[in-house]
Amino acid sequence: MNLSLHENVLEVHGLDCLSATNSADFRNRVRPMIDAQHPIVQVDCSTVRFIDSEGLGALVSIRLLHPTPLVRKLIELIHFDQILELTP
């Protein structure tokens, strides 16, 4: 998982999976970066091959980029599309 900053946007790339195995790591690294200067977080989901309920929980209040069909289906199933912005 790589983090980069572009102006006021924090971008997360290179996520292979987001699950119980790494959701704590994801939270610990991404959450502290969200502040007044970087209110927007974008997660590039094009590389996410696996996500589970813990991984979904870690995504609260984050913008998702290029979700794969599975990620999109699960996001919609648990009504996260109401609070998450999905960018194709």
Add this chain to the structure above:
Amino acid sequence: MNPPSSNPTRFNYRSQLRLEAGCDYSAVRTAAQTARQWLAEKKLTENELAELELLLVEVGNNAVKHATTETHKQNIVFDITVGEFEIEIQVTDHTPGFDWPEQIDLPDVESEHGRGLFLIQSLTDHANYLRSRRENVTVLRRRRATVIGQPPSVEELKRRLAEADSALSDMTAELSSSYESLVALFRYSAELGKHIELRDFSNRLLRDLIQIAEADYAVLRLASPDGRRLETLNVQPDTVGALPALNLAGDINSVETEAARTRQDIWFSPEEPLAKADPIVALAGNGCGLCHAFSFADQLVGTVAFGRFATDKPFSAAQVNLLHTFIDFLAIQVVNSRLLDERTAARVTRRELQIAADIQRSLLPATLPACPPFEFATVCQSALQVGGDFFDVIQTADGTTLLVIADVMGKGVPAALFAAVLRSTIRSMPQLFSQPGALLEAINQTLFDDLSRVDMFVTTALVYLDPQHGRLVSASAGHCPLLVWQPKADATGPAGNSGFPLGIENHTKYPQTVTPLPPGAVALLYTDGISEARNEAGELLGDHNLADILSDIARTNQRAQTGKKLLQERVAAFSGKAAMADDQTFIYIRHVQ
């Protein structure tokens, strides 16, 4: 992390894979990936593969989350079976487990946890969670996606036919091994709703369950109707011993009262031993087992405890599931049996009321004797099936006529019986008919002991018709006054004073009143059901209004039969649609002109 071990086993009709993973998130994830690779060979779609991998992870993670201590961190076992049309996943863990909710809802959208069960439910066609003390099995099934493509070749069809054939014989073999449980299930379901003797039924059920679940003993208790006690219905085998009832509010610390109070399965084993005072210790020592409380419509029905003498053999998840299923049958039978008892009791009560009504009817005179120049007409209407009102018209051989009206306190069989006793007592004293005061005194003395013993009393009024002198001789024991309309005065008023009701005071005197009843005059004997009739607004008719109504009717100089009918109509008109609250009885007496 324990590396997952894979022991793929091939059956003829289906493919099966068993994987074991250590009880941590990474091992679960690795096992799910291994399973996915294996599943990929089964021609599943990419979507199916992704969702099955997720299901395995979610179920496995649930086990990891509930493994609270090191002893619970035994390997998680994944059994995956791929059939022609369905995929089954069984995940066995050895954690304390959790309560699978009846309804699985999504948490608040901002919540970061609590979506795993929802995903499991959404991505499967069937999800079941079998829970026992040291082993939980999650069973998931989902139908396979239909892949539209080239029609299968003849060889492929032949192969599938052979597989199906083989599947059938394998399934038959499996069924035979469950034969005992199945036969018992069918037998008990056939008995549902039938009238059964509960003790016999539970005897058979417990014996069968002991055998099927390999238990050593069982204790069945039912909650008392007030829900305060657990009464022992059955202990199997009966050689084990007997058990006294348990007070649910009491301080005896037992698995049965705990299960009843919490409505949860309570387990016991050497690690979580029974309390010393637990009745099961005295019965079967300190083995292992569980106590299950069963309810119907949220009402506790009872508890059943199953145990083994051996300390190291807890019941498996499948056995516990089986016990629950059978105990559900028992709960239904207990409720059925109780409903049946209540119905029988209601039938007995109805029959008793019928008997009382028959008694009451038999007390009333079938025909009214003539006593010129007086004529009379009577009404006796019960508010309920059986009331406490009765009247009598007794004529002796010499033409002496006595009118009796009475209201026995209470209703039903006791009131009817006392009315019968009163009637016989009066009839046995014809020599006193012309002295109603003395007659009441004698009746009171005769009946006082019987009435006071059951705390009952009777109000009654007696009227002796004296045709020779054109007058009435009356006396009252706490009854409504005799109303008399005199034509000369064109006014209705009460005649005479009253003494205590019968059964209140042993040696009481009853004043006797002589009232002239000249031609055209009318008298009325009635019970308080008439004067206390209420209208829709809840207002009482009252003695005053009743006297006015009597004046109105008497003034028209009608025959007694007509006068009776008019009086009934006026009282009914006053009541309107208000229900009749009490019996209404009266005797309309007139001196024919």
